[in-house]
Amino acid sequence: MVDLFDAVLPIATLALSSLLTVPLFKVFSRAKHRAILIIGWFLVVFAAASFSVANLATKYFAKATAEPFVNLTLSSGSQPSLSSAFMIDTVSIYMSIIFVLVGAVAFLYSIFYIDTTEKPAGRYLAVMLMLTAVLVGSAFAGDLLTLFIFWEAAAAGSSFLMLYKKTPSSLHATLKYLVMVIMASAFIVFGLSLVYGLTGTLNYWAVRQALTELSDKHLLVLAFVFIATGYAIEAAIVPFHMWLPDAYTEAPSSSSAFLSALIDQGSYYVLIRVLLFILTPPGILNWTVMLAGLAALTMVVGNLFALIQDNVKRLIANICVADVGYNLVAITSVTPLGLQGNLYFFLLGGITTALSFMSVGIINKQGYKTLEDFSGIGRKMPLTSLALLVAALSFAGVPPLGGFIAKFLVFTAAIEANMSWLAVIGVLTSVLQTAYLFRLVNYMYARKSKDEAKIKEPKQLLIPVYILTAAIIILGLYPTIVLNLIQPVAHQLSLIT
Amino acid sequence: MASLLLAVLLIPTLSVPIVYLAGKKSSKAAALIVSLVAVVNLALVLSTAPAVFNNVDHRYVEAYNWIPLLNASFTLFVDGISLSIAVITLVLILAAALFSVNYMHERKNLAAYYALLSLLSIGLVGVFITSNLLLFYFCWELMLVPAYFIVGGWGYRDSYKAAFKLFIFTHAGAVFVLLGIGAIYMLTGATDMFQVRTALMSASQGTVEWILIALTAGFAVKMAVVPVHMWLPDAHSEAPATMSALLSGVIISAGAYAILRLSLGTVYPALAGTAFAAQFLHALSVVGVISAFFGSFISLVETDIKRIIAYSSIAHMGYVMFGLSLFPAVEPTTGTVLHLVNHAVSKGLLFLTAGAVMHQLGARDIREMGGLAGKMPFTATASATAALSIAGTPPFACFISEFLIFVGAFQVISVDSFYLYTTAFMLIATVLSLAYSLRFISRVFLGQPKNNEKIVDVPGFMKLAMAILAVLVIVLGVWPTFFVNLIQTVSFA
Numbered sequence: 001m002v003d004l005f006d007a008v009l010p011i012a013t014l015a016l017s018s019l020l021t022v023p024l025f026k027v028f029s030r031a032k033h034r035a036i037l038i039i040g041w042f043l044v045v046f047a048a049a050s051f052s053v054a055n056l057a058t059k060y061f062a063k064a065t066a067e068p069f070v071n072l073t074l075s076s077g078s079q080p081s082l083s084s085a086f087m088i089d090t091v092s093i094y095m096s097i098i099f100v101l102v103g104a105v106a107f108l109y110s111i112f113y114i115d116t117t118e119k120p121a122g123r124y125l126a127v128m129l130m131l132t133a134v135l136v137g138s139a140f141a142g143d144l145l146t147l148f149i150f151w152e153a154a155a156a157g158s159s160f161l162m163l164y165k166k167t168p169s170s171l172h173a174t175l176k177y178l179v180m181v182i183m184a185s186a187f188i189v190f191g192l193s194l195v196y197g198l199t200g201t202l203n204y205w206a207v208r209q210a211l212t213e214l215s216d217k218h219l220l221v222l223a224f225v226f227i228a229t230g231y232a233i234e235a236a237i238v239p240f241h242m243w244l245p246d247a248y249t250e251a252p253s254s255s256s257a258f259l260s261a262l263i264d265q266g267s268y269y270v271l272i273r274v275l276l277f278i279l280t281p282p283g284i285l286n287w288t289v290m291l292a293g294l295a296a297l298t299m300v301v302g303n304l305f306a307l308i309q310d311n312v313k314r315l316i317a318n319i320c321v322a323d324v325g326y327n328l329v330a331i332t333s334v335t336p337l338g339l340q341g342n343l344y345f346f347l348l349g350g351i352t353t354a355l356s357f358m359s360v361g362i363i364n365k366q367g368y369k370t371l372e373d374f375s376g377i378g379r380k381m382p383l384t385s386l387a388l389l390v391a392a393l394s395f396a397g398v399p400p401l402g403g404f405i406a407k408f409l410v411f412t413a414a415i416e417a418n419m420s421w422l423a424v425i426g427v428l429t430s431v432l433q434t435a436y437l438f439r440l441v442n443y444m445y446a447r448k449s450k451d452e453a454k455i456k457e458p459k460q461l462l463i464p465v466y467i468l469t470a471a472i473i474i475l476g477l478y479p480t481i482v483l484n485l486i487q488p489v490a491h492q493l494s495l496i497t
Numbered sequence: 498m499a500s501l502l503l504a505v506l507l508i509p510t511l512s513v514p515i516v517y518l519a520g521k522k523s524s525k526a527a528a529l530i531v532s533l534v535a536v537v538n539l540a541l542v543l544s545t546a547p548a549v550f551n552n553v554d555h556r557y558v559e560a561y562n563w564i565p566l567l568n569a570s571f572t573l574f575v576d577g578i579s580l581s582i583a584v585i586t587l588v589l590i591l592a593a594a595l596f597s598v599n600y601m602h603e604r605k606n607l608a609a610y611y612a613l614l615s616l617l618s619i620g621l622v623g624v625f626i627t628s629n630l631l632l633f634y635f636c637w638e639l640m641l642v643p644a645y646f647i648v649g650g651w652g653y654r655d656s657y658k659a660a661f662k663l664f665i666f667t668h669a670g671a672v673f674v675l676l677g678i679g680a681i682y683m684l685t686g687a688t689d690m691f692q693v694r695t696a697l698m699s700a701s702q703g704t705v706e707w708i709l710i711a712l713t714a715g716f717a718v719k720m721a722v723v724p725v726h727m728w729l730p731d732a733h734s735e736a737p738a739t740m741s742a743l744l745s746g747v748i749i750s751a752g753a754y755a756i757l758r759l760s761l762g763t764v765y766p767a768l769a770g771t772a773f774a775a776q777f778l779h780a781l782s783v784v785g786v787i788s789a790f791f792g793s794f795i796s797l798v799e800t801d802i803k804r805i806i807a808y809s810s811i812a813h814m815g816y817v818m819f820g821l822s823l824f825p826a827v828e829p830t831t832g833t834v835l836h837l838v839n840h841a842v843s844k845g846l847l848f849l850t851a852g853a854v855m856h857q858l859g860a861r862d863i864r865e866m867g868g869l870a871g872k873m874p875f876t877a878t879a880s881a882t883a884a885l886s887i888a889g890t891p892p893f894a895c896f897i898s899e900f901l902i903f904v905g906a907f908q909v910i911s912v913d914s915f916y917l918y919t920t921a922f923m924l925i926a927t928v929l930s931l932a933y934s935l936r937f938i939s940r941v942f943l944g945q946p947k948n949n950e951k952i953v954d955v956p957g958f959m960k961l962a963m964a965i966l967a968v969l970v971i972v973l974g975v976w977p978t979f980f981v982n983l984i985q986t987v988s989f990a
Contacts, residue, residue, distance in 0.1 A: 427675065438661060
């Protein structure tokens with residue numbers, strides 16, 4: 001039986017260790033083996049977090065068929081509909097597993113990537129831990145307000161990660177991001193207030209119940225538009241994507257990796273949760289065509305902008321935008337296959353973007369930034385380049401890498417939902433993606449490098465990089481490991497539609 | 498159940514790191530490991546032959562759990578057709594690896610070359626021995642990345658440009674294949690081609706037509722028939738000779754095999770008898786004729802030794818496409834598969850001999866050549882054998898298969914008079930193939946030497962590789978029985 005303690009434990013573990021991180025760094029700074037102590041501390045934190053998530057998962061899956069949605073309210077008083085609540089289901093468990101595992105790898109990279117002797121290093125890592133905590137929180141949220149609070153904390157916290165270097169351009173990018181996010185929250189809050197006015201509650205289930213019984217739907221459409229716009233801004237759906245390429249390019253690579261792997265996937269998750277599970281009970285709104293149009297637009301725009309980039313990191317950032325489009329393709333088809341494809345895409349898209357930001361980060365550290373600089377990097381830094389190659393091929397959807405299965409699931413879902421045109425656009429933009437990614441590969445391997453500098457590749461940074469590379473290959477060859485985990489989702493979706 | 502076919506995929510997979518590490522010490526050792534793996538795989542694949550001959554359905558099947566969500570299991574199988582082509586693929590890989598020992602020895606970074614070669618062999622063989630559409634697609638694309646790096650990294654002149662063209666063209670084709678596979682899965686919920694074949698019978702005809710078109714268009718790009726041939730001349734001529742042999746011998750044959758197995762063998766039966774189906778086959782026939790003429794004409798006027806052979810590959814894929822358009826008659830289908838086998842060996846050999854000439858002479862323009870027969874007698878003999886086979890002269894391999902295709906064509910004419918025209922044109926095209934083959938031999942090996950430099954024949958391993966293929970060309974020409982029997986166990990009815 002899952003109780004409140006089990007649900008709160010992972011969030012609390014991560015949040016508490018985040019608070020402990022800064023004082024501990026003070027203590028570590030005098031110690032002899034600082035690096036080992038720091039790594040040890042984070043291993044302990046993530047071991048504890050993984051354990052608490054595993055504990056929750058085993059307890060949940062023991063009774064998953066009997067009780068697919070576990071609702072837990074904080075105060076069991078007279079008005080449960082107003083109380084802050086948690087909801088545990090397969091999707092949220094799956095998301096928390098992604099957050100903790102991928103977060104751990106991104107952390108390992110950050111520890112080696114940033115200079116831990118710098119003063120803000122402790123705070124930087126503490127913010128990252130806190131972000132992981134609130135992300136897990138937003139996965140477990142059971143009412144719209146709790147979700148909003150956790151999610152806005154994540155969005156605001158991200159700006160600290162972008163700002164770490166404090167260069168003028170990163171300040172500019174962060175400002176752009178903050179303005180967009182604040183506008184987004186305003187939209188969401190307004191939409192939520194309308195929903196509350198219509199239904200008198202914000203609890204997921206109560207809202208669903210009230211909405212199906214609603215007679216006049218005009219206000220609901222308005223609320224839907226506001227909320228959808230708000231979350232669309234945060235998920236960087238075209239035409240609200242302008243902040244993302246700037247922010248991810250200007251942030252240090254460890255931040256970009258963390259943001260693209262966790263925050264990005266988190267924002268799609270929130271979008272799905274709110275739009276698919278709560279606000280669109282059958283027959284209320286017909287929104288799939290609009291969403292499909294946005295998906296097509298996002299795929300096309302993201303890929304076209306990536307095509308014209310000269311800065312490799314910016315190119316990857318634009319692929320992140322395109323990835324949002326592929327994710328949306330799966331959401332538009334409200335089918336079990338689409339949802340499973342989406343969930344698989346979360347993991348794979350996160351891993352792949354993180355991997356490419358990580359390897360590009362290692363190369364950027366040597367001063368190589370543009371495509372021209374990347375000439376001949378395949379010979380100068382063979383191990384890093386190999387990882388970037390794997391990431392590029394996975395993005396392009398070349399089997400046997402994980403990206404292929406993810407795209408296959410997404411496109412088949414679109415065909416299943418009678419949106420073959422969307423699948424065709426997706427496939428064509430995929431070809432475009434292959435073309436420009438191969439231009440990158442061509443620069444890396446075909447061109448002669450201008451300088452003959454000998455470069456020693458940083459071994460410790462390659463550890464997280466190769467963990468992710470291995471994950472991409474394994475998930476491509478045998479995706480059943482993950483697909484088994486998300487299989488109950490099909491059953492859950494059938495319960496709510 | 499022994500896991501013979503699983504081993505065929507696993508052994509090269511496991512050998513990749515071993516080959517790489519061995520190659521760091523000695524590139525010869527790496528080449529010999531790749532050859533050894535090919536020989537072992539050859540033995541493994543051939544050991545399934547009794548099962549293919551004796552089983553009731555003439556198939557040897559192994560299935561493992563893979564992705565239950567997509568109803569996909571890791572199914573490996575061979576029947577007469579896939580066994581024949583898999584055997585010839587492994588022979589060519591063996592020849593390519595042996596040829597590389599001398600041919601590549603002054604090149605750099607050979608450890609990576611041999612590792613990529615063994616990586617390539619996984620996908621190359623895998624394509625022919627699976628009946629699961631997803632696994633098929635995995636192997637189909639797995640060929641591409643190693644091919645890109647081999648062509649680009651060890652090719653000639655602007656090799657990475659040629660490799661880029663190869664990758665983008667065939668990947669774009671593969672994407673259409675993927676759409677087709679996705680649509681098949683949506684329609685039938687199955688990914689095993691034999692289940693799909695049955696399930697498609699009851700699907701709506703309009704969708705099946707689109708699936709047929711998407712799949713065939715995608716495969717045709719790999720097969721490099723006109724008008725999607727543009728990648729082939731560059732890729733084949735800039736690649737190192739060993740890779741050209743594999744590209745021309747097996748990789749484009751994979752396209753033809755896929756059309757036979759998936760487009761015609763799996764999807765087409767659902768449409769058989771409709772007007773669309775007849776038009777579809779007519780279109781294939783016309784494409785075949787155009788490719789044969791186009792390839793032959795350009796081959797006649799090219800002066801680059803490897804481009805001559807590359808364009809002749811387009812012409813031969815034209816014959817194959819023509820043969821496929823006679824589906825499902827038995828003789829031409831047998832002839833077509835046999836032609837894939839024979840063409841693979843002959844064209845592989847021809848590319849290797851061209852590589853040998855370029856290696857010894859340092860030139861690639863046939864106007865600078867001539868009279869090499871006296872200086873390189875072994876290479877000249879092997880090359881003449883291959884060229885005469887390509888020209889379709891008896892008793893060499895390609896004669897038999899072309900003969901079978903035409904015999905089949907005459908049978909089909911009595912049913913569908915459309916084929917009268919295409920067959921007539923096709924017969925003219927065979928004359929052209931004789932012309933360019935003879936031009937090739939006479940310009941390169943006969944006549945007066947252009948300069949008096951001292952040129953010697955190729956070293957031992959190159960001779961060995963050419964000898965294996967040359968003997969096969971003659972054996973397949975005089976005794977095609979084994980493969981004919983093997984291929985005829987397959988029934989598309």
